[in-house]
Amino acid sequence: MTAFHEVQFPPSISYGATGGPTFNTSILTLASGYERRNINWEKTRAVYDVAHGLKTQAELNTLLKFFYARNGRAYGFRYKDWADYQLPFDGDPIPTFMTTDGGITTSFQLRKAYGDAGNSFIRDIKKPVAGSVVVYADGFANSDVSIDVTTGIVTLGTMLRATTGAAISASCQFDVPVRFDIDQMKVSIDDYDNFTWGQIPLIEVRV
DSSP states (O other), rough: OOOOOEOOOOHHHTTEEEEEEOEEEEEOOOOTTTTEEEEEESSSEEEEGGGGGOOSHHHHHHHHHHHHHHHTTSSSSOOOTSSSSSOOOOTTTOOOEEEEEEESSSEEOOEEEEEEHHHHHHEEOOBOOOOTOOEOOOOEOOOOOOTTTTTTEEOOOOHHOOEEEEEEEEEBBBOOEESSSSSSOEEEEEEEEEEEEEEEEEEEOOO
């Protein structure tokens, strides 16, 4: 099992970082100029560089403490991607995940849909933020649920699962499960209270 700490990377540092989703595609160009493309990964794997998010000495100190606590690459953690941390996107309708069927279906995985008319992409939300998940039954908030914020699975309560025909939808904020992709933090002391550093990469982990 992947070693994972349920702690969030300092959001003040992730704000200003660079990165996002990464696909893995093999492309073979034929003599005719046509291409054959193979999708190697069913799911994306996000990559980030948080070096640009560091703005003060205090933030560097916070990062060093966090890096030590994760033992470098050893332990995963939560990361807020400020470009994409809400389900759904602002202005999009709240997605419906299931319709109650008298208890046959009792739970569902939080997911976010991307894409357009040409193609769709479904992303599992495995790390919803505690306290941010709101579940609706026919458009009204309903608290008769339990939410596992370590897996993104929502389980209906006894009363709600006994109903039939209720559309169950949900909204939330979420984190990306990542780890450091370095075991060595390279910080250069240029002058008193003046530091520089190279890339500080993070990479998404499967959980």
